[in-house]
Ligand SMILES: [Fe+2]
């Protein structure tokens with residue numbers, strides 16, 4: 001199965017997916033999640049990322065995914081949900097892995113530990129190189145919720161700066177952390 005998944009990934013996406021697998025295993029061991037589940041979610045999470053916007057929408061039709069208005073404008077955002085559908089239909093993955101894959105692009109309200117691990121692993125894996133990634137890596141070693149909130153802060157700030165649409169699940173994910181009193185500035 002691992003071979004089959006990896007054969008569908010090319011170039012940077014291949015290296016990135018292996019990086020996410022390693023980071024997810026590391027975080028699972030640190031925070032008490034199943035490393036095998038986390039690693040599997042890692043190699044599967046971007047399996048549909050290479051597809052065109054039209055192909056994303058076609059997969060939505062096939063698997064009964066109803067895109068929201070933001071996703072209709074930015075179909076690439078759907079790659080988490082379409083990858084989860086493939087993980088379920090073609091690789092018979094359990095629901096917790098599929099759920100983590102489905103929300104890795106946007107985050108969501110009430111994320112499970114596995115959801116958080118995949119989101120964070122995608123952000124901090126070793127091939128990532130952008131302003132703020134070192135701070136996220138540092139926070140990931142201290143407290144997973146603070147690290148996650150830092151990722152949301154960075155993502156939201158960047159989306160606003162670039163005049164891009166913000167998915168309602170990302171706002172919900174951010175609000176969920178704030179409501180719980182999470183902060184990264186004091187770390
Ligand atoms: Fe992704």
Ligand SMILES: [Fe+2]
Pocket residue numbers: 016020045046122
């Ligand atoms: Fe990714």
